Amino acid sequence: MGIKLQTYQKKFEHSYSFGPFATIELMRYHPENIKKVIIHTKSDKNAGVQKIKNFCEQIRIAIETNDGLLKNLSGKDNVYVAGIFSKFPNPLSAKENHLMLDHPSETGNLGTIIRTMLGYNIHNLAIIRPGVDIFDPKVIRASMGALFKIQFEYFDSIEHYRERFENNLYSFMNDGSHTLQDIVFEKPYTLIFGGESAGLPGSYKKISKTIRIQQSSEIDSLNLAVAVGIGLYENSIKKK
Numbered sequence: 001m002g003i004k005l006q007t008y009q010k011k012f013e014h015s016y017s018f019g020p021f022a023t024i025e026l027m028r029y030h031p032e033n034i035k036k037v038i039i040h041t042k043s044d045k046n047a048g049v050q051k052i053k054n055f056c057e058q059i060r061i062a063i064e065t066n067d068g069l070l071k072n073l074s075g076k077d078n079v080y081v082a083g084i085f086s087k088f089p090n091p092l093s094a095k096e097n098h099l100m101l102d103h104p105s106e107t108g109n110l111g112t113i114i115r116t117m118l119g120y121n122i123h124n125l126a127i128i129r130p131g132v133d134i135f136d137p138k139v140i141r142a143s144m145g146a147l148f149k150i151q152f153e154y155f156d157s158i159e160h161y162r163e164r165f166e167n168n169l170y171s172f173m174n175d176g177s178h179t180l181q182d183i184v185f186e187k188p189y190t191l192i193f194g195g196e197s198a199g200l201p202g203s204y205k206k207i208s209k210t211i212r213i214q215q216s217s218e219i220d221s222l223n224l225a226v227a228v229g230i231g232l233y234e235n236s237i238k239k240k
């Protein structure tokens with residue numbers, strides 16, 4: 001295989017899918033990128049692992065039983081299967097609706113957002129650097145394998161994004177000019193959310209319509225993944 005298996009680092013050209021569900025999604029959508037599958041000796045009664053083993057046999061993917069390696073790679077005792085795969089590009093589609101995250105920093109939030117995107121039929125994710133590594137196994141696991149169904153790209157700035165895409169821009173900000181209830185997103189649109197700590201800079205007010213999610217004064221702001229979910233849900237209601 002030619003890959004040194006050790007705890008994941010961003011610089012690696014490969015990553016890991018931990019758990020049956022994420023690994024099944026990897027096999028379903030990117031089988032050509034799978035290098036190897038590792039299983040646990042106690043996985044025989046797990047229906048998902050059995051499905052993975054059958055798939056590996058059909059397309060001749062190497063399977064290794066190695067409890068210690070699974071624990072070393074995942075840092076956990078209860079991981080019964082892992083897929084090792086090479087990272088892959090999956091660029092955004094033009095003239096499609098996009099979700100954009102500016103400087104996201106939390107792996108759990110990113111994974112949850114990716115899964116939520118698919119729940120509301122958004123398949124394109126743009127990330128403005130610096131941002132959390134989308135191939136981090138923690139992102140993959142939090143997304144429940146949804147990462148393998150979306151298209152994604154990193155950009156150095158919003159300006160670089162706009163050089164390629166002409167979508168209508170809608171930025172979510174605490175002091176946005178429009179309420180979420182009052183706005184109608186014109187396709188193709190890009191819904192933009194800031195990072196967990198600072199939100200979006202004021203410069204976004206010059207290039208986009210700004211949206212605020214109404215909330216009580218008891219908190220400063222909503223969790224990023226929660227805000228994305230509210231925005232996507234409200235938009236889906238307006239389509240009905």
